[in-house]
Amino acid sequence: xxxxxxxxxxxxxxxxxxxxxxxxxxxxxxxxxxxxxxxxxxxxxxxxxxxxxxxxxxxxxxxxxxxxxxxxxxxxxxxxxxxxxxxxxxxxxxxxxxxxxxxxxxxx
Amino acid sequence: xxxxxxxxxxxxxxxxxxxxxxxxxxxxxxxxxxxxxxxxxxxxxxxxxxxxxxxxxxxxxxxxxxxxxxxxxxxxxxxxxxxxxxxxxxxxxxxxxxxxxxxxxxxxxxxxxxxxxxxxxxxxxxxxxxxxxxxxxxxxxxxxxxxxxxxxxxxxxxxxxxxxxxxxxxxxxxxxxxxxxxxxxxxxxxxxxxxxxxxxxxxxxxxxxxxxxxxxxxxxxxxxxx
Numbered sequence: 482x483x484x485x486x487x488x489x490x491x492x493x494x495x496x497x498x499x500x501x502x503x504x505x506x507x508x509x510x511x512x513x514x515x516x517x518x519x520x521x522x523x524x525x526x527x528x529x530x531x532x533x534x535x536x537x538x539x540x541x542x543x544x545x546x547x548x549x550x551x552x553x554x555x556x557x558x559x560x561x562x563x564x565x566x567x568x569x570x571x572x573x574x575x576x577x578x579x580x581x582x583x584x585x586x587x588x589x
Numbered sequence: 590x591x592x593x594x595x596x597x598x599x600x601x602x603x604x605x606x607x608x609x610x611x612x613x614x615x616x617x618x619x620x621x622x623x624x625x626x627x628x629x630x631x632x633x634x635x636x637x638x639x640x641x642x643x644x645x646x647x648x649x650x651x652x653x654x655x656x657x658x659x660x661x662x663x664x665x666x667x668x669x670x671x672x673x674x675x676x677x678x679x680x681x682x683x684x685x686x687x688x689x690x691x692x693x694x695x696x697x698x699x700x701x702x703x704x705x706x707x708x709x710x711x712x713x714x715x716x717x718x719x720x721x722x723x724x725x726x727x728x729x730x731x732x733x734x735x736x737x738x739x740x741x742x743x744x745x746x747x748x749x750x751x752x753x754x755x756x757x758x759x760x761x762x763x764x765x766x767x768x769x770x771x772x773x774x775x776x777x778x779x780x781x782x783x784x785x786x787x788x789x790x791x792x793x794x795x796x797x798x799x800x801x802x803x804x805x806x807x808x809x810x811x812x813x814x815x
Contacts, residue, residue: 484602484619484621484779484781485602485603485605485619488605488607488619488776488781488783489605489607492607492608511612513611535605535606535607536606555614557608558608558612558614559608559612560612
């Protein structure tokens with residue numbers, strides 16, 4: 482696996498911010514429109530972290546106009562310009578999938 | 590008419606994913622491709638076909654027989670673990686010489702390749718795994734036959750089972766070729782090919798990577814296109 486590890490290293494970001502499940506983050510995304518590039522911010526709560534190394538990803542959930550929206554990001558993707566930690570929060574679980582249910586009930 | 594394309598021997602090192610310049614994650618298989626040495630050139634004179642014979646990977650000394658040692662001694666090359674012939678038109682074989690080293694740089698990015706190898710053995714497999722049959726309902730009164738194939742024929746006429754009927758049996762561990770895989774990256778100094786998608790066999794399997802017989806590389810896409 483050594484060669485593959487070395488290869489993956491080229492694509493890994495030198496430093497990822499430290500954050501945990503439960504934290505609220507602001508993900509700055511590079512969006513290309515034609516030949517122009519701009520940044521878009523997706524902010525929400527991290528409800529899951531998965532994978533390791535080049536495969537590592539997180540699921541961010543936010544409530545947009547009363548509707549729950551989730552996006553999965555590959556942490557080492559070059560499309561992510563920056564991950565900002567807006568709020569630290571201790572979660573009692575590794576995956577906060579239960580938050581989906583709570584919102585649905587509130588909506589009813 | 591058969592088309593013969595240049596190829597190289599390789600070893601599957603495993604899979605991972607990489608990011609392209611525009612930020613897309615691409616699943617790739619890493620293949621150690623070469624260095625291969627030309628051990629023999631078969632022209633039309635030495636048989637009824639023309640090919641080049643390539644050697645790849647270091648062998649265990651004790652596993653080499655005298656006859657194969659003699660073969661390498663005749664070619665004045667080092668010994669190799671794997672010998673495979675790449676069939677080529679006779680006019681193309683003239684471009685090679687015995688002892689010549691072939692490396693991964695016969696391919697470039699965005700080339701399409703066909704990858705052959707021996708697929709993973711699955712043993713005696715049922716029809717669901719082997720032929721993608723659907724099986725039967727888990728409920729609604731299904732009794733015992735959840736993963737069976739169902740009927741295989743008709744009645745007194747034709748009174749036999751048609752040839753080639755899909756049934757359970759041995760699956761895998763057979764030579765397979767995956768066509769039209771894209772070369773995502775070539776790492777020349779390490780002789781590595783990053784090929785998009787999966788290739789036959791387990792990690793460590795020996796492969797033959799050839800230029801695709803069907804698909805041709807597209808000219809580089811315009812940058813900044815919608």
